[in-house]
Amino acid sequence: MYIEDRPDLQAVLGVFQDKVLSKTTYFGVKTLKNPLDAWVYQEIICEVRPDIVIEVGNFCGGSTLFLAHILDALGKGKVIALDLSHKDVPEFIKKNRRIKFIEGDACKNSVRVKKLIKRTDKVLVIEDSAHTFENTLNVIKTFAPMVTKDSYLIIEDSICHHGIAVGPNPGPWEAIEEFIKDNQEFIIDRSREAFLITYNPKGFLRRQTVSGKYSKSMLTSSIQWLAHRFGYHISRWPIEPSSYL
Numbered sequence: 001m002y003i004e005d006r007p008d009l010q011a012v013l014g015v016f017q018d019k020v021l022s023k024t025t026y027f028g029v030k031t032l033k034n035p036l037d038a039w040v041y042q043e044i045i046c047e048v049r050p051d052i053v054i055e056v057g058n059f060c061g062g063s064t065l066f067l068a069h070i071l072d073a074l075g076k077g078k079v080i081a082l083d084l085s086h087k088d089v090p091e092f093i094k095k096n097r098r099i100k101f102i103e104g105d106a107c108k109n110s111v112r113v114k115k116l117i118k119r120t121d122k123v124l125v126i127e128d129s130a131h132t133f134e135n136t137l138n139v140i141k142t143f144a145p146m147v148t149k150d151s152y153l154i155i156e157d158s159i160c161h162h163g164i165a166v167g168p169n170p171g172p173w174e175a176i177e178e179f180i181k182d183n184q185e186f187i188i189d190r191s192r193e194a195f196l197i198t199y200n201p202k203g204f205l206r207r208q209t210v211s212g213k214y215s216k217s218m219l220t221s222s223i224q225w226l227a228h229r230f231g232y233h234i235s236r237w238p239i240e241p242s243s244y245l
């Protein structure tokens with residue numbers, strides 16, 4: 001039983017919504033995070049031990065500091081913090097040695113992010129930005145390839161219209177469904193919703209072992225790229241890759 005199947009929890013969610021949106025702080029800094037989800041992030045980070053946590057959408061930086069403190073306790077790792085603006089982030093967070101702030105649209109800055117990641121780094125991504133369908137899907141498609149095997153891509157606020165009647169519709173839930181339907185590299189790990197009250201139903205995506213199988217979209221783009229690279233003319237686009245599998 002998951003949050004979207006529990007209309008009886010509306011009153012409890014109303015209290016969470018009021019507290020999370022207006023009164024939750026971390027180290028005195030406003031943080032838009034359900035504390036139960038924050039605890040799960042701590043569990044995931046301790047298991048994965050990432051070298052890089054990419055947080056898309058930082059707002060005041062409370063959640064960013066929370067992530068940096070976990071990495072500090074583990075003795076390794078950096079947070080790459082992306083937001084349109086970091087004007088509301090206090091100086092003491094901006095100076096934290098485990099955080100690298102990048103200002104501007106997250107997807108437009110993906111090349112800068114990639115340059116900060118070493119080939120051997122374990123990478124975890126948290127998307128918590130605009131929550132519209134288009135933006136969420138764009139962030140997922142841009143940053144999912146950076147997530148390393150056995151690590152996570154966490155999409156926040158899929159509770160919009162799938163638990164609480166607020167936020168964009170379609171939103172993160174629909175973006176997750178669109179992404180996952182043609183993707184064999186990630187699985188939705190619903191064991192991360194064990195506390196029931198989560199803002200991220202179906203939002204914990206684990207990158208699983210790739211055992212010689214590739215997603216259609218990956219294979220299509222690889223074939224198209226190779227054909228283009230070697231100057232072959234292929235009359236029918238996109239190629240249907242199922243015949244190659």
Ligand SMILES: C[S@@+](CC[C@H](N)C(=O)[O-])C[C@H]1O[C@@H](n2cnc3c(N)ncnc32)[C@H](O)[C@@H]1O
Nearest residue numbers: 031032057058059063083084105106128129130
């Ligand atoms: C929900 S808040 C982030 C909350 C924060 N993660 C927390 O837990 O406290 C969303 C943030 O995403 C940022 N944002 C919206 N669209 C964005 C985009 N295209 N690229 C980067 N950041 C974006 C907004 O400026 C806003 O600060």
